[in-house]
Amino acid sequence: MKEQLQKDFNNSIKNLSLSQKDIEIKKFCLDNFIDKGFPNRKEEDWKFSDLSQIIKNNIGELSFYNDQASTNKVDTSVFVDGLEHNKIVFINGRIEKIDFDYEKKDQIEIIDQSETINEFRNSNSLSDLNNAFTNKCFKILVKKGYQLIKPLIIYHTTNSKIWSKNINLRLNFELDKDSSLRLIDLFNDTSEKNFLNIFYNFELKENAVLKNYKVDKFENKNIKYSFNNIDQDKNSISETFILSSGSNFSKNEINCNLNGIYASAFVNGIFSLNSDKHHEIRSIINHLNENTKSYQLIKSVLDESSKAVYQGKIFVNSDAQKTDGYQLSKAILLNKESEFNAKPELEIYADDVKCSHGSASGSLNEDSIFYLMSRGLSYQQSRELLINGFLLDVVEKITDSEIKNLIKNMIGIKE
Amino acid sequence: MLKINNLNATIDNKSILNGLYLDINPGEVHAIMGPNGSGKSTLSNILSGKKGYEVSGEVLFEEKDLFELETEERAHKGIFLAFQYPLEIPGVNTNIFLKTSLNAVRKARGEKELDAIEFLKLVKEKSKELKFDEEKLNRQLNVGFSGGEKKKNEILQMSLLAPKLSILDETDSGLDIDALKIVADGVNTLRNKNNSFLIITHYQRLLDYIKPDFVHVLMNGKIVKSGGPDLALELEKKGYENFN
Ligand SMILES: Nc1ncnc2c1ncn2[C@@H]1O[C@H](COP(=O)(O)OP(=O)(O)OP(=O)(O)O)[C@@H](O)[C@H]1O
Numbered sequence: 044m045k046e047q048l049q050k051d052f053n054n055s056i057k058n059l060s061l062s063q064k065d066i067e068i069k070k071f072c073l074d075n076f077i078d079k080g081f082p083n084r085k086e087e088d089w090k091f092s093d094l095s096q097i098i099k100n101n102i103g104e105l106s107f108y109n110d111q112a113s114t115n116k117v118d119t120s121v122f123v124d125g126l127e128h129n130k131i132v133f134i135n136g137r138i139e140k141i142d143f144d145y146e147k148k149d150q151i152e153i154i155d156q157s158e159t160i161n162e163f164r165n166s167n168s169l170s171d172l173n174n175a176f177t178n179k180c181f182k183i184l185v186k187k188g189y190q191l192i193k194p195l196i197i198y199h200t201t202n203s204k205i206w207s208k209n210i211n212l213r214l215n216f217e218l219d220k221d222s223s224l225r226l227i228d229l230f231n232d233t234s235e236k237n238f239l240n241i242f243y244n245f246e247l248k249e250n251a252v253l254k255n256y257k258v259d260k261f262e263n264k265n266i267k268y269s270f271n272n273i274d275q276d277k278n279s280i281s282e283t284f285i286l287s288s289g290s291n292f293s294k295n296e297i298n299c300n301l302n303g304i305y306a307s308a309f310v311n312g313i314f315s316l317n318s319d320k321h322h323e324i325r326s327i328i329n330h331l332n333e334n335t336k337s338y339q340l341i342k343s344v345l346d347e348s349s350k351a352v353y354q355g356k357i358f359v360n361s362d363a364q365k366t367d368g369y370q371l372s373k374a375i376l377l378n379k380e381s382e383f384n385a386k387p388e389l390e391i392y393a394d395d396v397k398c399s400h401g402s403a404s405g406s407l408n409e410d411s412i413f414y415l416m417s418r419g420l421s422y423q424q425s426r427e428l429l430i431n432g433f434l435l436d437v438v439e440k441i442t443d444s445e446i447k448n449l450i451k452n453m454i455g456i457k458e
Numbered sequence: 459m460l461k462i463n464n465l466n467a468t469i470d471n472k473s474i475l476n477g478l479y480l481d482i483n484p485g486e487v488h489a490i491m492g493p494n495g496s497g498k499s500t501l502s503n504i505l506s507g508k509k510g511y512e513v514s515g516e517v518l519f520e521e522k523d524l525f526e527l528e529t530e531e532r533a534h535k536g537i538f539l540a541f542q543y544p545l546e547i548p549g550v551n552t553n554i555f556l557k558t559s560l561n562a563v564r565k566a567r568g569e570k571e572l573d574a575i576e577f578l579k580l581v582k583e584k585s586k587e588l589k590f591d592e593e594k595l596n597r598q599l600n601v602g603f604s605g606g607e608k609k610k611n612e613i614l615q616m617s618l619l620a621p622k623l624s625i626l627d628e629t630d631s632g633l634d635i636d637a638l639k640i641v642a643d644g645v646n647t648l649r650n651k652n653n654s655f656l657i658i659t660h661y662q663r664l665l666d667y668i669k670p671d672f673v674h675v676l677m678n679g680k681i682v683k684s685g686g687p688d689l690a691l692e693l694e695k696k697g698y699e700n701f702n
């Protein structure tokens with residue numbers, strides 16, 4: 044892998060107009076990655092999901108160079124119907140379109156940060172890989188007091204012109220005081236067996252509201268890692284919802300720093316998996332100030348030999364009195380080959396806090412199935428009703444009603 | 459309509475029904491009384507197709523082997539069980555459930571499925587008859603319903619599906635006097651020369667409102683005595699001791 048990395052790296056920096064210093068930083072990150080390799084199960088955070096093995100078994104040898112010089116045609120057929128929205132379109136990891144047609148132009152600033160490396164550190168080697176290979180990097184700045192009229196959908200698509208087996212991308216968001224953004228990260232990738240390595244950084248100023256919805260619903264053979272860092276000032280709210288279903292492997296990490304008083308974070312998610320898919324959500328909520336709040340609800344429906352992992356950590360430092368932290372995960376195992384792993388972690392250094400966690404898993408309730416079938420429903424109908432009923436309360440946590448309905452339709456919950 | 463010959467049932471090697479015989483003809487109302495644990499609910503469950511029992515013997519429903527039919531097919535053919543303990547099903551809207559159920563049964567009977575408007579009209583009518591608070595139909599199935607409301611919901615389902623054989627497993631337990639009368643009215647409305655009922659109860663009071671044709675005493679998994687309505691009065695006075 045080392046030679047391939049160096050060769051692809053040299054090719055890709057040729058196309059960039061970087062200062063010598065920036066190139067040095069990228070090189071440094073590359074060397075770090077070469078040193079460490081992909082995360083494996085010996086690392087605590089990866090003990091349930093050995094990415095190194097998963098890549099080896101599913102993709103084999105990776106390549107890293109993508110020709111980012113030529114443009115790709117945007118396939119508009121993937122756009123979501125019936126919901127007016129702003130768009131960012133990635134094709135093969137290249138940003139092809141940024142469109143805020145529905146918004147006041149002077150309220151949103153799109154800043155090209157490609158020429159200034161801002162290193163992303165999350166203590167695993169994937170940030171190094173991302174730092175070394177990301178090509179374009181933009182920051183979306185929503186100005187003070189501006190609330191976007193329409194949601195923003197980020198489309199992740201691929202086409203047949205893709206060269207590399209690895210895509211790295213990065214986006215930064217800053218929501219200034221009193222602003223708000225609704226974001227849907229939508230995966231439409233149809234390519235076979237690529238590794239997507241995505242890093243987002245969110246900065247929420249006072250009173251800002253971020254609604255961050257991640258939808259991986261369409262069947263694909265890709266392997267995805269997505270890291271989301273969310274820094275939150277006073278009174279800000281971040282709401283993350285993850286629908287984790289389509290990819291072969293996916294790991295979403297949500298790292299929330301509740302820096303300001305009364306800041307709150309919500310992380311809700313659904314794993315709906317079959318075949319031998321393996322998905323993980325890892326959340327770290329850092330309560331760093333007084334009266335901060337976090338709430339997490341994760342529900343899984345696992346069929347065949349699929350596997351879901353939820354590692355949720357609540358950290359409360361000694362200043363963060365009156366913290367309220369809640370975490371619950373529930374799983375239905377539809378097959379005895381399927382597996383759910385929950386690893387809750389509480390690390391609390393303040394004394395006046397309210398924190399709780401819980402986890403439960405089991406099979407579909409036979410008595411409930413009998414009740415429904417005794418009313419004439421088929422086994423399939425009964426199972427579907429029960430599963431949708433089980434998932435309903437997580438979906439109901441989505442506070443945006445338009446997007447809630449979109450997601451309900453996607454998973455087939457009727458009203 | 460229903461013919462049970464020498465029915466035996468065990469679960470986890472524990473014998474629960476031991477040679478049970480029962481004949482129910484169209485239009486008849488049979489009551490079964492018996493001490494706790496004698497096998498009444500087990501009998502109801504087996505008739506409606508609950509899995510997990512080891513059974514032997516013969517049960518014919520309209521001359522056909524009942525054990526050949528899946529749970530939902532029995533419902534399609536007109537068997538209905540009002541559960542002793544109706545289940546709470548979180549996340550499932552009561553109206554959606556009722557509509558799915560009714561249309562599944564109608565489809566199997568070769569009748570036209572009802573659209574949303576036709577269904578709502580019908581369910582409104584039926585809830586009114588049963589004095590069942592319609593607002594509850596927009597809630598999750600039985601979740602947060604009181605004991606009596608759950609029982610009424612069972613009777614609402616019964617009257618929507620209009621089954622040929624209705625088995626009421628202690629539907630009267632936990633009902634107040636008014637609700638008891640309403641439930642009895644529900645049964646009596648459905649009662650005609652084609653529809654039959656098997657009513658399981660601990661109290662003779664229900665039988666004042668629904669006059670049974672036969673009363674049976676079930677003990678240790680078999681029927682030890684059968685008679686007319688008077689048998690229920692006798693049981694009320696003397697208890698089950700004499701039958702041991
Ligand atoms: N799943 C089971 N596993 C083991 N034993 C069972 C099971 N279901 C029922 N039984 C036993 O079978 C016997 C009959 O139970 P059943 O529920 O049929 O009684 P019942 O006549 O309906 O009683 P009640 O009047 O209290 O409702 C009881 O002793 C009960 O404990």
Ligand SMILES: [Mg+2]
Nearest residue numbers: 498499500542
């Ligand atoms: Mg019983």
